[in-house]
Amino acid sequence: MQYYSPDSFSSAAEIASKAQGSIRFLAGGTDVLVQLRSDIFTPDTLIDIKKAEGAKSIERTEDGGWRIGAAVAGAEMSEHAELKNEWPGVVEAVDLIGSTQIQGRATLVGNLCNGSPAADSVPALVAADARIVVQSLSGERIVSVMDIPKSPGKTNLEKGDVVKAVLLPTRAERSGDAYLRFIPRSEMDIAVAGCGVWLQLDEQGVVSAARVSLGAVAPTVLDVDAAAKAIIGTKLDDAALENMAAVASSACNPITDRRGTVEYRTHLAGVLAKRAAKIAYTRAGGSQ
Amino acid sequence: MALDDTKTKDFKFVGTRPERPDGVDKVTGRAKFGADMTAPGMLHGAILRSPHAHARILSIDTSKAEALKGVKAVVTRADFSTNPTFGPGLTGEPWNVLENVMAGEKALYDGHAVAAVAATSALIARDALKLIDVTYEVLDHVTDVDKAMAEGAPVIREGAADKSVPAGMHPNVVRYHDSGHGDVEAGFAEADLVLENSFKTEATHQGYIEPHACLGSLGNDGKGELWCTTQGHWYAQKMCAALLGLETSQLRVTASEIGGGFGGKTTVFIEPVALALSRKANKPVKIVMSRSEVFRATGPTASTSMDIKIGMKKDGTITAASGVFRLQGGAFPGAPCEFTAMCAFAPYALENVHQIGYDVMSNRPKQAAYRAPGSPMAAFAVESVIDDLCKELGLDPIDVRLKNASHKGTKASFGPRFDDIGLVETLEAAKAHEHYNTPLKEGQGRGISCGFWFNHGGETAVSLALSEDGTAQISVGTPDIGGSRASMALMAAEELGIPYEHIRCTVADTATLGYNEISHGSRVTYASGLATIKAAKDAVNKLCKRAAQKWGIPEDAVKWEDGCAVPSGANAGDFDPLPLAKITANMGATGGPIVGHFEATPEGAGVSFATHIVDAEVDHETGKTKIVRYTVVQDAGKAIHPTYVEGQFQGGAAQGIGWALNEEYIYGDDGRLQNAGFLDYRIPLASDLPMIDTVIVEVANPGHPYGVRGVGETSICPPLAAIANAVSAAAGVRMRELPMSPPRIVAALKAAQDG
Structure with a gap:
């Protein structure tokens, strides 16, 4: 195994494009190192991006949003008051991952690029309409979060691509986001199902725009437009919530495994959508 | 056995709470725990394990592994004793242990050891395992207890059954227990209400934090030293000597500090392998199991399938009780079916009682003892039915248990008459406890259960x-x-x-x-x-x-x-x-x-009883349970160090909460274990548990100079039932299968709703 620690994302992209065999990027290592140690996967090339310029910073963008570097740890996001105030759903989703110790290492980008259908931060990013900055030999490009996951454990990133940062949009007036997941215990577990909701209200408290995303209920994260439509134009009354829950459940295409059954996950998606929507609504300033 | 020189009061030291010496x-x-010992020239051992639930081993080619630089020895079954007096069946336990420690003709479960390597580093040993070429003929497998007993089930091993098994049973049924007294049919006829139901529990692992680890050194002169984490180093000495053909006294065994055992470290797994590798390499060999190996290849408890029938009069008197207990204990005899059967009705003074137990083999790891082996599952089934009877007849669950409680002189369900026992005292303390008298909040349910263990x-x-x-x-x-x-x-x-x-x-x-x-x-x-x-x-x-x-x-x-x-x-x-x-x-x-x-060999251990009170909340939408309050009341005879006694009470309750709610061995259709790690084998976290209250009852055991009764095991007997009763009350639907995981609760609620 070859280990590299480049000081820029462009040289990381160059190393990756020239590397032979399998490649892994190392940020927090909470997936890569665990797989290495437990003899699940040992890459031929390991590229540590922690020293790359901008990898560890959280910055305000020109348009008033946020740029979160690829090696920013969960704890750094949770301790960033402004970020947490503007995107509580995204920050809470990251904070749900692992333990206090894991939070000191785990990254948003790592969670995305690991490709797990159950990644907690990914539905929250989809709901927030986050963008992903990808560096390659030919330069930088910006893509949607939905463009990254391909299938369990796989992404659409090409050889030589390296994710630099996540961009969060400006928080709109009267908007709020939330993420909820279900696990059988209180912490230290993988989502059986997860749901991210972002919504915006008009001055009367009616939902004027929304996004609803689901995790762990399909091979990749789902952006459920029909569930968003079910609450747009409503004040989140019971009928609207039930309608959204039914639509969310019907969008699911899960598997039965050691964490849950098809029936259970499908059911949970609706329950979580209702609960997350209520939190987002309150955060947007709405009152029911 | 009453002693002449007993002391039950005016203690100066006993009953105080000094700092623990460790x-x-x-x-x-x-x-220094199991993995903390090193020796000059030490090699690292690693074990190759079967990926199949059931397979004939056609050949093992170790030549490539032996050729790898740094590899000093490779062993297979051929490197262990071939003493012909060993044989299948529980009487041949050394043979069973040998067969478990290193597979012979067949791999009997996913994770069964088939070969081992000693090398100069742990990484080289791990890589060498990949160079061992095993040719398997994959066979049909079975992991469920009911399916393993059914006609047509794959036979784990012919001829393993002992003489207790009635004719016509499947060869996987290897032992049979039948006991009781009175006439249960006449007793059921006297009852105002008879309830009959079936229950299942999944296998759970002891979940000790310290994985198995040892350092063994054995020469060709038959003299050796072994350092290991174990609950019994004389047993390890005896068993390793038998498996390696040594004289017992020539092997000195030292027990390390132990990071939990709960019964799971009462046998040997890696110790004979380390010694066999050491004998071949002529160097000390250390083996440390990974957590995955601990789950796949060390003893969980048995899984069960049980049928219970109990008759009760309107005043709460139990007129008769019967139970059938089927235990699956992996690919070897030894599931504690007789303990399950004997403990099931022990808390109650019954005129008519009958219990049957089956010890069944399947393609799972060899079960090992786990805190009061077999008793918690029996209590789950029996106390659930008693709870239903109390509800249907409108009776208080503690009053009914007091009315039927065993006491001094009662002929126990399993035969002998009880001496001084403290069941009634635990029930009375529970009834008087503030917990039992505090009203429940909306949406909560309360459960009660008694539990019994023999002690030894x-x-x-x-x-x-x-x-x-x-x-x-x-x-x-x-x-x-x-x-x-x-x-x-x-x-x-x-x-x-x-x-x-x-x-x-x-x-x-x-x-x-x-x-x-x-x-x-x-x-x-x-x-x-x-x-x-x-x-x-x-x-x-x-x-x-x-x-x-x-x-x-x-x-x-x-x-x-x-x-x-x-x-x-x-x-x-x-x-x-x-x-x-x-x-x-x-x-x-x-x-x-x-x-x-x-x-x-003292024989006055004195049996022990406990009564637990549990309050639970169930989220009806997600099926998630929260245990909001828990009180353990148990007879300790005499608490020597009360803090440790309370710790045992709380530990039993905590493990019971895990067993009842989320812990389970999950097998895929391929017979492979799906959750060999603490991520998906869900023991409770500290944040999942309430503070567990304890009440120490002291009814002196006449068999100990100060009246001591063991407290380590009885504490895990009532939790499964008490929690099931609380959860069933909170959910509004009777849960008859463990674990009561969220998907299972949602499915039960939906089934009840659909009528």
């Missing part, structure tokens, strides 16, 4: 040596899994009359004492405690003799009081009290070292 070592990292005595040897400065060192042979070093020191302090802090208790190696049975059966505070008291009394007799010599009076004219020899009466002479330290200061010149001994 505490500083454990929090500073000075304590067993072969025990203790030696207590006095030092010149008047301090004492106790050598015991029972690894400390529950604070026993503190308890031994307290009991010795009580007898010797010297401070607790002046006594050090050590777990001695196999070369130091006579045979000590494993630390199991809640026996240590009882049996090693009894032996410690007797050894201290032996030392006191010797001290009195030295005083008598000094004073020139007869030995029987000296008695021991508050740490001093004193004349036994006015006419014995007028001498100042002679403190222990004054006698030991020159003991070399007055007759030599003073050491007390005791060796015996």
Whole structure:
């Protein structure tokens, strides 16, 4: 195994494009190192991006949003008051991952690029309409979060691509986001199902725009437009919530495994959508 | 067995809560656990395990692994004893252990060891395993207990059944238990209400935090040393000697500090393999299991399928009870079906009772003891039915249990008559407890259950040596899994009359004492405690003799009081009290070292009962359960160190919560274990548990000098049932299968809704 620690994302992209065999990027290592140690996967090339310029910073963008570097740890996001105030759903989703110790290492980008259908931060990013900055030999490009996951454990990133940062949009007036997941215990577990909701209200408290995303209920994260439509134009009354829950459940295409059954996950998606929507609504300033 | 020299009051040390002697070592990292030992020239061992649930091993080619640089030895079954007196069946337990430690003709479960390597580094050993070429013929497999008994199920091993099994049963049924008394059919006819239901529980792992680890050194001369984490190093000595064809006394075994066992470290897994590798490589070999290996290849408890039928009169009197208990214990005989059957109805004084147990083999790892083996599952089934009977008849669950409770003189469901027991006292304490009298909040349910365990005595040897400065060192042979070093020191302090802090208790190696049975059966505070008291009394007799010599009076004219020899009466002479330290200061010149001994197999362990109260909340939308309040009431006989007793009570409840709610062995259709790690094998986290209240009831055990009853196991008997009763009440639907995981609760609620 070859280990590299480049000081820029462009040289990381160059190393990756020239590397032979399998490649892994190392940020927090909470997936890569665990797989290495437990003899699940040992890459031929390991590229540590922690020293790359901008990898560890959280910055305000020109348009008033946020740029979160690829090696920013969960704890750094949770301790960033402004970020947490503007995107509580995204920050809470990251904070749900692992333990206090894991939070000191785990990254948003790592969670995305690991490709797990159950990644907690990914539905929250989809709901927030986050963008992903990808560096390659030919330069930088910006893509949607939905463009990254391909299938369990796989992404659409090409050889030589390296994710630099996540961009969060400006928080709109009267908007709020939330993420909820279900696990059988209180912490230290993988989502059986997860749901991210972002919504915006008009001055009367009616939902004027929304996004609803689901995790762990399909091979990749789902952006459920029909569930968003079910609450747009409503004040989140019971009928609207039930309608959204039914639509969310019907969008699911899960598997039965050691964490849950098809029936259970499908059911949970609706329950979580209702609960997350209520939190987002309150955060947007709405009152029911 | 009543003892003549009992003491049940006016204790000076017993019943106090001094600091634990192992505490500083454990929090500073000075304590040496299984994996902490190293030796010069040490090699690292690794074990190749079957990926198949059931497969014939056609060939094993180790040549490529042996050729790898750094590999010093490879062993397979051929490197172990072929002693022909071994054979299948529970009477041939060494054969079973050998077959489990290293597969013979067949791999019997996912994770079954098939070969092992010793190399100069752990990484080389791991890589070498990948070079071993095993050719398997994959066979049909079965992992469910009911399916394993059914016609057409794959046969794990022909001829493993013993004579107890009725004709016509499937060969996987290897033992059969049938006991009881009275006429159950007549009893059911007298009842106003008879309920009959079926229950299932999944296998759970003991979940000790320390994985199995050992360091073995064995020469071609048959002399060896073994360091390992174990609950019983004499057993490890005996079993390793048998499996490797050694003389027992030539193998010295030392028990490390132990990071939890709960019954799971009462046998050997990697120890004989390390010794076989060492003998071949002529170097010490260390093996440390990964967590995945612990789950796949060490003992979980048995899974069960049970049918219960109980009849009750309108006033709560139980007229008859019967149960059928089927236990799957992996690919070997030994599932504790007789314990499950015998414990099931033990809390109740029944005129008519009948229980049947089946020990069934399947393609799973060999079950190992887990805290009161077999009893918690029985209580789950029986106490669920009693709870339903109470509800349907509108009776208070504690009153009904009091009405039927076993007491001194009751003919137990399993045969003998009880001596002094404390079940009624635990029920009365529970009924009077503030918890039981606090109203539930909206959406909560409350559950009650009793539980029973036999407890055990067993072969025990203790030696207590006095030092010149008047301090004492106790050598015991029972690894400390529950604070026993503190308890031994307290009991010795009580007898010797010297401070607790002046006594050090050590777990001695196999070369130091006579045979000590494993630390199991809640026996240590009882049996090693009894032996410690007797050894201290032996030392006191010797001290009195030295005083008598000094004073020139007869030995029987000296008695021991508050740490001093004193004349036994006015006419014995007028001498100042002679403190222990004054006698030991020159003991070399007055007759030599003073050491007390005791060796015996005490048989008065004294059974133990508990009553638990649980409050639970269930989220009806997600099926998630929260245990909001928990109280354990248990008879300890006499609590030597009450903090440790409370710890045992709380530990049993905590493990019971895991077993009841989320822990389970999950097998895929391919027969492979799906959750061999703590991520998906869900033991409760600290944040999942409420503070667990405890009430210590003390009804003295007549078989112990101070009245001690073991407390380690009974605490896990009631939780499954008490939690199931609470969850069923909160959910509004009876849960008859464990674990009561969120998907299962949602499915049960939906089924109830759909009618």
